[in-house]
Amino acid sequence: MVRTPAAAQRPLSRRGFLGAAAALGAGLTLSGCGGGNAAPPGGVSVLAFQPPSLGAFLPAIIMARGIDRDHGLPIRFSFTTPDNYNTEFFAGHHDVGGSAALLSEALRTERQVDVTYLFNLFDYFSAVVTSDPGIRSLTDLPGRRLAAATGTTNHAMFEWFARRNGLDLDEVELMNQTPAGLSTMALIGRTDATEIWEPAYTSLRARKPDIRAIDIGLDNWKSEFGTDVIPYLGLAARGEWAAAHPDEARTLFAIYRDAAQYTTTQPADAAAVIAAASPNGKAATLQKLIEDPTRLKLHVAPAASMVRDIAAVFDAGRSTGYLTRTPPDSIVYKGLS
Template structure:
């Protein structure tokens, strides 16, 4: 009888161990830009709210500069990228790197700011220096919009810096202008409200080019071979980010404290206002396949300025099986 009882106890223990293992979240490593950046916007919320674990994954976010991000994602050192702009995904594909844009997180918005009285339009920057993170596709998209306004970006003297350095250049007035985007733009204006923003006519130019105002821009991408091996994890990853975006929208003040944890109360207030408005932030979590037409328009813009040497494959736009 004692032997039978001992056996039952062992079987029960094994069952508990198996259940525990089955329920353990799947570890994932995702490379992202360091803050301030859109790729670093939702990760602190995901971790603080444990939304990854809730959806059965345990994400480790690894921060990199734009150039390092591109190199390490394209090489396959990281199979998942959370600062994936469409144009970098498209370019990687044309170079033989088989990757796919899983879902969109943010639509495009960018700006050029200046403190110089002699800089009123983009054409005024020709022959002058401008600080920018040239390795990003926000800059590539800016290049396209600048050309629509008759400016020649080849005549800008670009001081290339990583995204965290852009605010410093603007605050110190170390260049005639600075090209940047959210959340750095809002953080900058909270510190130096008299900065002047040059009108890029983004909505009008895009509407003229595509007939639409939607510009899918940055999201989560993966190597296709990883996706083929981990199909069940993709919807869990999407749910994690979607719930984070919904929580941010519903709790802007709390979210701002997580996103700008090292910022001042004024910085956090500005981020909360940015979230409420969402016009410049452009948070828009959607499956890539649901914005296929708009993605192809972004590819067309990239080809028109010779950033993309060829049309990216249809496989770069992820299609959820059965969707």
């Protein structure tokens, strides 16, 4: 068992927080301006989605707290758009993908990409929000307009829940948006409902408290698959890198595990750090999210400890046609078991 460094346990003083936030902001600016992608000496490079995103949550903590240096594995984080993420990571410009959606990684294996899911960070959460009093359940959506980021794996997972609840999405007028545009659609009310997830969901509720979330039937997952754990987002690596760097993979897990522990035990400090790294980030809003595990779904665990849960996600992906076959066993990294 890897010892939790003292730096990952103690809260930041106000002076320490301000210095860390300034350093973090500088780091984000460098990566946003196309800083070098190569791993630092003796370290690893990790690519993630730009904040605000779940993939940028724990990197903000890691950078501000120096948790990577405490573990002896310096990390160079870079942040980009989802489209660029796919291009850069799988062109080999980065060692590890830190915004790896499990279904996306499974789909890559169908395209003959050798990729392995190292460990999980967040379980699945999604919500459908509306201000229309006539929409009380998913079955009220046929014939109405639903804003959704239809190209995302969050939406691909949502399709399973829609079908399970008797909603045929072909009967809904889907209005495709970027993930960043979903909050705007919900705020201005140009659609009847919006499918949205964290951290945008919490920010939206803070800005529009009267908006309602309708039940998408997350409890149906357990009745179908016998588990209520839905692995969703984690770290993935190219297979050859993972095979050649088992020590680095184990240390990466320890780093992220310690960052998650700090986040949950010091929610106010963690929220301030994450807010400083996010455009228009609100620390009070993020703190409420961190303190609500039913929505944040922070769950850092080795992929090898979640084989049954991962298999359920793949079953769901096949049932909706998102996947055409079961991914190879190699998609689950065994080095952390």
